[in-house]
Amino acid sequence: MANVLFDTLFARHQNNDDDFLINPDGSTLTYAAFLAMAGKFANTLQALGANPGDRVLVQVQKSPEALAVYVACVQTGCIFIPLNTAYTTSEVEYFISDAEPAVIVCDDTARSALTELTTAAVVSLNADGSGSLRDAAENHPNTFETVARDATDVAAILYTSGTTGRSKGAMLTQDNLLSNAETLVDYWQFTRADKLLHALPIYHTHGLFVASNTIMLCGASMIFLPKFNADEVVSHLPDATTMMGVPTFYTRLLAGDGLTRELVGHMRLFISGSAPLLAETHEEFEQRTGQRILERYGMTETNMNTSNPYDGERKAGTVGFPLPGVGIRICNPESGAELADGEIGMLEVKGPNVFAGYWRMPEKTAEELRDNGFFITGDLAKRDSDGYIHIVGRDKDLIISGGFNVYPKEIELVLDEVDGVLESAVVAAPHPDFGEGVVAVLVADNDTSIDINAAQETVSAQLAKFKQPKSYLVLPALPRNTMGKVQKNILREQVKNTFTSP
Numbered sequence: 001m002a003n004v005l006f007d008t009l010f011a012r013h014q015n016n017d018d019d020f021l022i023n024p025d026g027s028t029l030t031y032a033a034f035l036a037m038a039g040k041f042a043n044t045l046q047a048l049g050a051n052p053g054d055r056v057l058v059q060v061q062k063s064p065e066a067l068a069v070y071v072a073c074v075q076t077g078c079i080f081i082p083l084n085t086a087y088t089t090s091e092v093e094y095f096i097s098d099a100e101p102a103v104i105v106c107d108d109t110a111r112s113a114l115t116e117l118t119t120a121a122v123v124s125l126n127a128d129g130s131g132s133l134r135d136a137a138e139n140h141p142n143t144f145e146t147v148a149r150d151a152t153d154v155a156a157i158l159y160t161s162g163t164t165g166r167s168k169g170a171m172l173t174q175d176n177l178l179s180n181a182e183t184l185v186d187y188w189q190f191t192r193a194d195k196l197l198h199a200l201p202i203y204h205t206h207g208l209f210v211a212s213n214t215i216m217l218c219g220a221s222m223i224f225l226p227k228f229n230a231d232e233v234v235s236h237l238p239d240a241t242t243m244m245g246v247p248t249f250y251t252r253l254l255a256g257d258g259l260t261r262e263l264v265g266h267m268r269l270f271i272s273g274s275a276p277l278l279a280e281t282h283e284e285f286e287q288r289t290g291q292r293i294l295e296r297y298g299m300t301e302t303n304m305n306t307s308n309p310y311d312g313e314r315k316a317g318t319v320g321f322p323l324p325g326v327g328i329r330i331c332n333p334e335s336g337a338e339l340a341d342g343e344i345g346m347l348e349v350k351g352p353n354v355f356a357g358y359w360r361m362p363e364k365t366a367e368e369l370r371d372n373g374f375f376i377t378g379d380l381a382k383r384d385s386d387g388y389i390h391i392v393g394r395d396k397d398l399i400i401s402g403g404f405n406v407y408p409k410e411i412e413l414v415l416d417e418v419d420g421v422l423e424s425a426v427v428a429a430p431h432p433d434f435g436e437g438v439v440a441v442l443v444a445d446n447d448t449s450i451d452i453n454a455a456q457e458t459v460s461a462q463l464a465k466f467k468q469p470k471s472y473l474v475l476p477a478l479p480r481n482t483m484g485k486v487q488k489n490i491l492r493e494q495v496k497n498t499f500t501s502p
């Protein structure tokens with residue numbers, strides 16, 4: 001029996017002397033050297049007592065070593081669980097109790113606190129690659145006899161960001177990861193000649209699977225930056241052929257003068273995902289650089305689902321078409337009946353990319369996975385007459401005011417066009433009369449001030465009365481997480497007393 005994920009993505013690189021990772025200082029790590037490091041880590045994990053199927057919880061800064069821990073987990077048949085580096089020790093305590101890991105890998109600064117919380121072996125890995133993991137690995141050989149795994153075995157658990165309720169562990173099988181990487185290499189035409197500028201975190205599906213698995217599958221290389229910094233990205237773009245980013249990468253690049261047509265004229269592809277890319281950003285990027293960003297849509301539970309085409313029209317404000325092998329339906333959220341084109345409904349996904357369920361949460365899994373195999377994403381969407389999918393927002397962001405459905409995105413698109421508005425977010429606040437009242441949160445463009453009367457006039461000219469915001473709030477910036485998603489739960493909390501007294 002084989003280990004199809006390891007064999008297909010990694011094993012064939014064990015004697016590959018091509019560069020895999022290019023560090024910020026220009027030094028490189030070959031595939032062979034990277035796989036040798038992963039082999040040493042695999043031996044170390046086994047020596048620490050991690051058996052196939054055991055969980056390895058990893059909360060470390062981005063580094064080549066951190067990526068090698070993922071590969072080591074695949075090779076040993078352990079389940080890799082990366083955690084957001086922003087989580088505090090008390091948050092990590094929940095993940096420890098839920099995942100019951102055999103080994104925890106963390107920064108030296110967290111080691112003693114985590115050791116007190118667990119009986120698992122705790123080893124350290126710091127941002128520069130140092131720590132007790134590397135020290136222990138020195139004593140082990142760099143080859144390891146790969147543990148056999150089935151394609152349906154769980155390779156990784158990624159916890160969802162959990163803005164409401166407990167964070168859920170999405171179980172991703174070997175085949176989920178491999179099938180998606182194969183599809184993406186093909187769809188986005190990656191070859192070993194590519195150099196991907198990688199400034200994403202690697203605890204999230206975007207930087208970990210979408211970027212890294214795709215690159216390893218085609219044998220290309222990555223300029224591996226510890227985090228996004230617009231000036232650094234500008235200085236490395238001349239060496240890259242492609243970049244994957246969240247929308248904030250693009251808005252921050254556009255905010256500086258460094259991004260020019262000459263700088264990126266040689267680039268093959270810019271990809272955006274993980275949060276909606278404003279059509280305005282898409283257009284501004286094209287005007288500045290001549291490049292049309294390719295927007296795609298996916299989520300932790302499903303890997304990538306849809307993408308704008310590589311060769312055809314990349315339509316701003318849409319996430320393109322279902323990827324090959326992926327089934328997409330837009331349904332009535334209650335009945336599950338499929339809706340006609342143009343109608344807004346729940347987006348459901350089926351395919352080899354869809355996860356195996358939530359770790360130790362069979363009821364949650366049953367609620368979100370239909371008997372016919374479709375996963376209920378929680379995203380509201382519509383399909384236009386050309387077949388492009390438009391994401392309208394999360395269903396939990398839907399506002400019901402006076403019994404009418406209000407889709408925040410529709411109002412945000414109108415508000416974004418108001419003079420002086422850089423961006424907007426529309427949320428609900430409890431309303432004594434309407435149940436929920438629409439609140440608009442606006443951010444001003446540079447130093448301009450926003451004329452609220454003008455905003456009100458624009459919305460009254462374009463939107464039915466029940467959709468019009470009943471209150472406006474101007475903030476210096478919208479709260480966003482590291483993946484660029486607007487944290488509407490924070491805004492809802494902030495405006496909750498707008499129409500009622502506390």
Ligand code: AMP
Nearest residue numbers: 273274275276296297298299300379391
């Ligand atoms: P995550 O599980 O953190 O990757 O978040 C997945 C969610 O991000 C999806 O369910 C969508 O709500 C959102 N998302 C991802 N990509 C896009 C996109 N291109 N446009 C709009 N929303 C997106």
